[in-house]
Amino acid sequence: MDMRGIAKLAGVSSATVSRVINGSSLVRPETVERVRKVIEEAKFFPNNSATTLKYGRSDTYGVVIPDITNPFFPEFIKNFEGILVGNDKDMLMATTEFDSSRMQQCIRRMLMRKVDGVALLASEIETQSFEDLIHNRVPLVTMDRGHIGRGLSDVSIDNRSGMDQALQHLKGLGHKKIGYIGGVEGLTISDHRIDAFMHALQRVGLETRPEFIKVGNYRSAGGMNAMTELLSLKDRPTAVLAANDLSAIGGMRAAMKLGVSIPTDLSIVGFDDIELSEIVHPPLTTLRLPRPELASVFFYALEQLKSTPHSRGKHYTVKTSLVVRESTGPAPKRRRGTS
Amino acid sequence: MDMRGIAKLAGVSSATVSRVINGSSLVRPETVERVRKVIEEAKFFPNNSATTLKYGRSDTYGVVIPDITNPFFPEFIKNFEGILVGNDKDMLMATTEFDSSRMQQCIRRMLMRKVDGVALLASEIETQSFEDLIHNRVPLVTMDRGHIGRGLSDVSIDNRSGMDQALQHLKGLGHKKIGYIGGVEGLTISDHRIDAFMHALQRVGLETRPEFIKVGNYRSAGGMNAMTELLSLKDRPTAVLAANDLSAIGGMRAAMKLGVSIPTDLSIVGFDDIELSEIVHPPLTTLRLPRPELASVFFYALEQLKSTPHSRGKHYTVKTSLVVRESTGPAPKRRRGTS
């Protein structure tokens, strides 16, 4: 069944049916009524691909994420989809699994589906991939890459303010030796976060120790490994920051397994503030990266780019803030033998 | 840029370009080569909506889920998307947030996008909603609703075998008073699971006590509330089953807060086996519902329906199995005063 079918049943033309569906005010109310009824009875739904074909836009935004099993992303997706649905748009989600050929496929799918823009939260992207998007004039908003350009905006995470807060908090509790569990090596977002950590240490006046910095993988297993390494050091940190909550939670698990109690023997601070962090035991002190705000900044940035297609994108920033729970406490008294 | 553009550049017709893209063997190798090069240089991507318009199919499957922040669903999505991408298909995901008007919107979106089928994992659907899908000949596969029909298959979760295993396990540990934290009241999937629990109690030879059955909401907060109620009973259960892992984990939290230690004072069994259940402390004993298998059964069921459009669907079953971890242990000795 198409609009012509409906038109015939209602005794009008397909143009009128189109007008009714799109709420044009030019149609006589009784006609509207009649057409509506026929649409209802026939259970008719307009075929979106015809409009997409005609106008080259699909009212769909693409979202590319690395790993949907990291709770941070579903929480973002939930908010983002909510905004889209509220604006009568659709979402095409694709996950890269940290794999660059998957990433290429994702971009390809986005282009073939004529998405109106792409929110790119997967930072392992090579520049090459998104050149295709730029070249095809698809608005692109990235997370924490720092580069902008024509049709390209970036939402950076203000790691700095959050890290400062976290380190001040720890310093206030008497901690001096602070470790770090990183993300996946080589991703810009991980590098930014490590940089932010190092600089924050300096600003707060704590020493940086290379052996206190371990890589993880943004998942709990990586956090466990990294923490195990940190705790096997002769001179251990008394507090640890992690690149995300999942790593921090893995780290807590590893610590508990090794008989290190939290926060008595060791303090831990996460990053993201996923829902889980409140439920876990002990509840995790963490830097909150607010998903609702992040989602709406992405949406706003995309809409901006779409409405001014040929102009240069902008830098946006989302702030982080410290949420103190129970995984941080006073630094333990020094043991004999360790400095 | 469209196929005619490519055709002109390559000195062929758009038909030939189409043939090259679709891998037709009728084109002379040198022509293929030439066209390929032009496509490459122009960074051309075919416009999927034209094909969708022409053939009424989009090579996209829809997935409708209630709540993406419940880790069970991302884990399903991850597997399902993997299968789809491997078969050159796309996924249109929609979440209902347990809201029936959102559900209607979801179905509408699916119909407008001409999805080739829908995997419906949200059981709060009213029959009315999916009549639209059936009416428009869209293959539909539901989870644990039990009804099949023309173009409609169902994947049921074999709660029974799993519940039996769980209760045998608990009985073997000396438990006699077993509580249950349910899902959202009124959802068929919740009702099925409660039924399965009651029948399993009978089969295993344990008594059923209405006051031991509490509703939750599939989230940790609901599990906390339900557990708090259970523990406020004068005569408490010594073991509790939950409708999903999130509820079980919430239940553990509540128990810990009330000074009830797990598994010493109370045993808990979850349902799903989300990744989190292994990380949580203590690691959760649970009934595993294997997501990779679930995803592939859904895909298979959809493909079956698509290839035989006018025939009746089938019943599929996915079995659950008990994974014993550390949240279950021997029943505590009876305290004085409680029977």
Next chain:
DNA sequence: TTGAAAGCGCTAACAC
């Protein structure tokens, strides 16, 4: 082995 052309369903410009 390649080309020409019709038609999928919708919408907006134009005609009445």
Next chain:
DNA sequence: GTGTTAGCGCTTTCAA
């Protein structure tokens, strides 16, 4: 207020 019609990009049948 309503109807007519062209055309979005692709594939496939038919013709050459």
